[in-house]
Amino acid sequence: MSELIGITMGDPAGVGPEIAIRALAEMSPADRARTRIYGNRATLDLAVAATGAAIDLDGLVEDLPIEGGPLPWGKLDPRAGDAAFRFIEKAVRDAQAGTIGCIVTAPINKEALNLAGHHYDGHTGMLxxxxxxxxxxxxxxxxxxxxxxxSTHVSLKTAIDRATPERILATIRAGNDHLKRIGYARPRIAVAGINPHCGESGLFGTEDDVQVVPAVAMAQAEGIDVKGPISADTVYHRAYNGAFDLVIAQYHDQGHIPIKLVAFDTAVNVSLGLPIDRTSVDHGTAFDIAGTGKANHTNMNEAIAYARRLAGGNK
Known part of the structure; x- marks a missing residue:
């Protein structure tokens, strides 16, 4: 596997170019040589000026055009959505070919993406x-x-319907396999309940008994160290304090709220179940500060560090 990582620039009107430039500027020469940015050189040059970074981009950019670019900072634009898609598409093809070992994605704007005719709910569905x-x-x-x-970007009603025993089991397997890959010999996994207090023996709904319990039983039969359902109002506290290595969240907010409370600037978004590796920042395009040089690149650094673990030998 290639040790090169490819950073996709994200929406050209957002903070993606700036956080990519800041991260690149801070790298050691050896790490910089193992990094490529998939984006638009003219936009990245503007980001260099905005951040004041001392960096020469020659040889570091997979330069792709933007219609009418470079575009104004902080403005919703379907041309930016189309460009963001093409940056990702090129990086995916290179990852499939083995040219790069992991993709790191800067933030995209879902509205701009869909206005450009690319109808995805976000990076994960697109990938x-x-x-x-x-x-x-x-x-x-x-x-x-x-x-x-x-499940992630669906309505709460749809998320409950999607939490079938088969999908929950597949989620447990994916999480278990990934944690083993990064060094956990026997991951300890907890499955959050769907309903308050896991339904309280049917008093608050039967979904946990019908949908979650069978999935946990099947995973245990495969030898996975998994427990659940466990009430969602306690399981994250227990995991944070060391009782579990991983929590299975049943829907978007159930998982995002606790992780953003305890690790807002450092949590990394990792896509599992794909034939390629991808990590990402866990924040949006921040149009309100784009082009000002104020964007914090801490989360980008974390995503890059995680990507290097995956690209450098799957450890």
Whole structure:
């Protein structure tokens, strides 16, 4: 596997170019030589000026055009959505070819993406489609808390319907396999309940008994160290304090709220279930500060560090 990582620039009107430039500027020469940015050179040159970074981009950029670019900072624009898609598409093809070992994505704007005719719910769905997968899984990883989601960008009603025993089992397997890959000999996994107090023996609903319990039983039969359902109002506290290595969240907010509370600037978004590796920042395009040089690149640094673990020998 290639040790090169490819950073996609994200929406050209957002903070992606700036956080990519700041991260690149701070790298050692050896790490910089193992990094490529998939984006637009003219936009990145503006980001260099905005940040004041002392860096020469020659040889570091996979330069792709933007219609009418460079575009104004902080403005919703379908041309930016189309460009963001093409940056990702090129990086995916290179990852499939083995040219790069992991993709690191800067933030995209879902509205701009869809206005450009690319109808995806975000990076994870787009990457699944580009690689021919039916679906993928979103893992949010921080030092003390890791969460993987059964579903993400769907309504709460749809999320409950999607939490079938088969999908929950597949999520447990994906999380277990990934943690083993990064060094956990026997991951300890907790499955959050769907309903308050896991339904309280049917008093608050039967979904946990009908949908979650069978999935946990099947995973245990495969030898996976998993427990659940465990009430969502306690399981994250227990995991954060060391009782579990990973929590299976049943839907978007159930997983995102606790991880963003405890690791807002450091949690890394990792896509599982794909034939390629991808990590990402866990924040948006921040149009309100784009082009000002104020964007914090801490999260980008974390995503890059995680990507290097995956690209440098799957450790």
């Amino acid at each position: 699944a489609a580009l690689t021919g997968q039916k679906s993928a899984f979103m893992l949010l990883a921080s030092e003390r808390l890791k969460v993987i989601h059964v």
